[in-house]
Amino acid sequence: AQTVTQSQPEMSVQEAETVTLSCTYDTSESNYYLFWYKQPPSRQMILVIRQEAYKQQNATENRFSVNFQKAAKSFSLKISDSQLGDTAMYFCAFMKYNTDKLIFGTGTRLQVFP
Amino acid sequence: GAGVSQTPSNKVTEKGKYVELRCDPISGHTALYWYRQSLGQGPEFLIYFQGTGAADDSGLPNDRFFAVRPEGSVSTLKIQRTERGDSAVYLCASSLGGNPDTQYFGPGTRLTVL
Numbered sequence A: 001a002q003t004v005t006q007s008q009p010e011m012s013v014q015e016a017e018t019v020t021l022s023c024t025y026d027t028s029e030s031n032y033y034l035f036w037y038k039q040p041p042s043r044q045m046i047l048v049i050r051q052e053a054y055k056q057q058n059a060t061e062n063r064f065s066v067n068f069q070k071a072a073k074s075f076s077l078k079i080s081d082s083q084l085g086d087t088a089m090y091f092c093a094f095m096k097y098n099t100d101k102l103i104f105g106t107g108t109r110l111q112v113f114p
Numbered sequence B: 001g002a003g004v005s006q007t008p009s010n011k012v013t014e015k016g017k018y019v020e021l022r023c024d025p026i027s028g029h030t031a032l033y034w035y036r037q038s039l040g041q042g043p044e045f046l047i048y049f050q051g052t053g054a055a056d057d058s059g060l061p062n063d064r065f066f067a068v069r070p071e072g073s074v075s076t077l078k079i080q081r082t083e084r085g086d087s088a089v090y091l092c093a094s095s096l097g098g099n100p101d102t103q104y105f106g107p108g109t110r111l112t113v114l
Helices: none
Strands: A003-005 A011-013 A020-021 A024-026 A033-040 A048-051 A064-068 A074-079 A089-094 A110-111 B005-007 B011-015 B018-024 B030-038 B046-051 B052-055 B066-069 B074-077 B088-095 B109-113
Touching: A003 A089, A011 A020, A020 A110, A024 A074, A033 A064, A033 A074, A048 A064, A048 A074, A048 A110, A074 A089, A089 B052, B011 B018, B018 B088, B018 B109, B030 B074, B046 B066, B046 B074
Parallel strands: A011 A110, B011 B109
Antiparallel strands: A003 A024, A020 A074, A033 A048, A033 A089, A064 A074, A089 A110, B005 B018, B018 B074, B030 B046, B030 B088, B046 B052, B066 B074, B088 B109
């Protein structure tokens, strides 16, 4: 079975600074997808970024980028130029190829301070 | 356009009662998912519909839980004989149905069983 581990329950960062959220996963699959979702207090999960395991290049979306280390089964999220609106829970998630089931970690609560 | 909507936003019920939670997916999305998020945890997969049929119901915890999607659009999650342990936020998501396709989440229904 696949598992996703987020070892940082809480993180904080000052506005305009950079922060990195950690995620590791365990799987015997070779084809899969990885995601970072953001959940603000409104509860609505929002996709931040996704990575296909077969792609060596790290995904980027504006201020968000990932460091995908397939051999180490690590998938960290870097947020640059942090903004107050980035304050939220962040969940790392895994999806096996040819399935539609997301497996989530326990989340990291990020607080951005002015 | 309109996102995924879920009703009610909050539901309080007594142990042993029956509840129905409704999900309206994004128009045109053929895939629909239900997840359950307990306090302090990431969402856990319950069931996935492709069209009207349940393609994967492996996450339903027991036979008290049942979900339908009779016309391939709106879905209802039904819980019989509710227990205090069923208290959680129930999240619904929809997607266009490709693999992998971005799952768009609703705001969830917070169920409290007294």
